[in-house]
Amino acid sequence: MQTGMSVYDFIIEKQADFPHATGDLSALLTSIQHAAKVISWQINQAGLGNIIGATGIDNIQGEAQQKLDLFANDKFKQSLAACGEVCGMASEEDDDYVAFEPVNGKTAKYVVLIDPLDGSSNIDVGVSVGTLFSIYHRVSPIGTPVTKADFLQPGRHQVAAGYIIYGSSTMLVYSTGQGVNGFTLDPSIGCFCLSYPNISIPQQGHIYSVNEGNYFKFPAGVKQYLKFCQAIDETDNRPYTSRYIGSLVADFHRNMLKGGIFLYPSGTNAPNGKLRLLYEGNPLAFIVEQAGGKATNGYQRILDLSPMELHQRTPFYIGSAHMVDKLGQLLVAFDS
Numbered sequence: 001m002q003t004g005m006s007v008y009d010f011i012i013e014k015q016a017d018f019p020h021a022t023g024d025l026s027a028l029l030t031s032i033q034h035a036a037k038v039i040s041w042q043i044n045q046a047g048l049g050n051i052i053g054a055t056g057i058d059n060i061q062g063e064a065q066q067k068l069d070l071f072a073n074d075k076f077k078q079s080l081a082a083c084g085e086v087c088g089m090a091s092e093e094d095d096d097y098v099a100f101e102p103v104n105g106k107t108a109k110y111v112v113l114i115d116p117l118d119g120s121s122n123i124d125v126g127v128s129v130g131t132l133f134s135i136y137h138r139v140s141p142i143g144t145p146v147t148k149a150d151f152l153q154p155g156r157h158q159v160a161a162g163y164i165i166y167g168s169s170t171m172l173v174y175s176t177g178q179g180v181n182g183f184t185l186d187p188s189i190g191c192f193c194l195s196y197p198n199i200s201i202p203q204q205g206h207i208y209s210v211n212e213g214n215y216f217k218f219p220a221g222v223k224q225y226l227k228f229c230q231a232i233d234e235t236d237n238r239p240y241t242s243r244y245i246g247s248l249v250a251d252f253h254r255n256m257l258k259g260g261i262f263l264y265p266s267g268t269n270a271p272n273g274k275l276r277l278l279y280e281g282n283p284l285a286f287i288v289e290q291a292g293g294k295a296t297n298g299y300q301r302i303l304d305l306s307p308m309e310l311h312q313r314t315p316f317y318i319g320s321a322h323m324v325d326k327l328g329q330l331l332v333a334f335d336s
C-alpha cells in the first residue's frame, strides 16, 4: 500500500484479500466520501455564505443545532440513501432513525450511525470539526423494514467505523477491522489519498485532554489521575501536557498520532457525561482498538456496552493503553 494512492485503489487492493467481498461495503464507503467532500467545501467557505450560526432549534440532545449540522446531516442522508447499500440511518441530529427505500430492487444489508458534524459549536471560530460514522450489518431479515434493534448493537459488532476531520486539511480515517489508515483530501483532484498507512497509537503518551473547568464535578478517581498527570516525575516524563480543543474528533486525532488520553467523565453535563455511545463512543473505540489503544467508561470496554437507547450517553476515556489502564485503576481504587 503506497502512500499517495487513492482511497479507491486502496479499497480495491484490500478487497483482493477477501475473495468473497461483494463490493457493497466499498460502495458505502465511497458514498460517505462524496458527502464529506461537499461538507469540506462548505466548511472552508463557512464565513462567506449564510451557513454559519444556529438554526434557532435545539436537537434532541438539547443543544443548539447549527446550520451546518443540518446541512451535513442532509448530505449524508442523501448520499447513503442513494448508494443502495444502506437500509437505514440513525443520526445524533435526528430524534429517531430513518428507513431508506430500496434502490433498483437492491436488498440493503447495512445500517449507518452518524454524528454528521461533531464539535459544530466551534465552526464559527474556525476550529477543526469532524464527522463520526459507524457501520453494522442489520440484524433484522433483509428485505423487511429496518428496526430499532438494527441500531442498538454493541460496538464490537461494527463492520467498519471512522471519522472525517475538517481541519488544516480534510482527512478520512477508518477501519474495516484490519488496521487503521488515514487519507488526506487532495482538493486539486478531489480525491482522498493515502497519507497515514497502518496508524498505531503509542502505548504510553504524554498528553491529557479534559475540560478542567468541570474539575469539581469529576469522580475522585479522575481527580487523582489528573494529579498523577500533573505531578513532577522525570523518570516517566511527568508532568504530562494538557491539550483540549473542545472538538472530540480533533482531540482524539491528535492523541492517536502522538499518544495521549481523552477524558469526558460522568457527572459533567449529565450523570453519564455528555458524549453519545452510538455516535461518538463506538466509532472511536473501534478505531483506537484497531490502532492498539483502549476505550472504556471507566470500568467496562466501550465496545462491550449494550445500548438501550439511540441517544444514550456514556462516560468516555480513550487513548494510549497504559494511560487508560492507569485511570481505570484509580477509578476502581477511589470510586467503586
Ligand SMILES: O=P(O)(O)OC[C@H]1O[C@](O)(COP(=O)(O)O)[C@@H](O)[C@@H]1O
Pocket: 063, 092, 115, 117, 118, 119, 120, 121, 211, 246, 247, 248, 249, 269, 274
Ligand atoms: O464543551 P465541553 O463540555 O467540554 O464539550 C466538548 C465536547 O462536546 C462536543 O462538542 C460534542 O459534540 P457535538 O458537537 O457532536 O454535540 C465534542 O466534540 C467535544 O469533545
